[in-house]
Amino acid sequence: MKPTHNDPSNGNGYFKSKDIYLSxxxxxxxxxxxxxxxxxxxxxxxxxxxxKNLDEIVAKFFNKELEVEPQALFDIWRSLKALMYSQTNNFR
Incomplete structure (x- = not known):
């Protein structure tokens, strides 16, 4: 099986995702x-x-079993979005 961006089995100890919500x-x-x-x-x-707990968090995310504080989640999402745009110089 070819590793995907969300597959940590590539052996490098990193998990990669394009999904800003999961991130x-x-x-x-x-x-x-x-x-x-x-x-x-x-x-x-x-x-x-x-x-060690990353796989469990990802599974719970996709199974809609996570509970998070909405304002904290929005603040982190906004920070990641700003970081993403600063990396790509893509200011719309």
Whole structure:
């Protein structure tokens, strides 16, 4: 199976996602953001350190089983969005 951006099985200890909403949830759960990579077309890839609880958080995110404080989530989303735009110089 070819590794995808959301597949940590590539062995490098990182989890990568283009999804700003998932990335916001990871940040609110204190998963360390390592860097933001710029992709073709002005898109970004959020790179997180793969921690022991990351897989559980991702599964709960996709199964809609997470509870988070809405204002804190929005604040993190806004910060990631600003970081994403500063990385791509894509100011709309």
């Amino acid at each position: 916001s949830v990871l940040k609110i759960h204190d998963i360390p953001l390592v860097k933001v990579e710029t992709l073709n077309g002005g898109r970004c890839l959020f790179v997180f350190q793969h921690t």
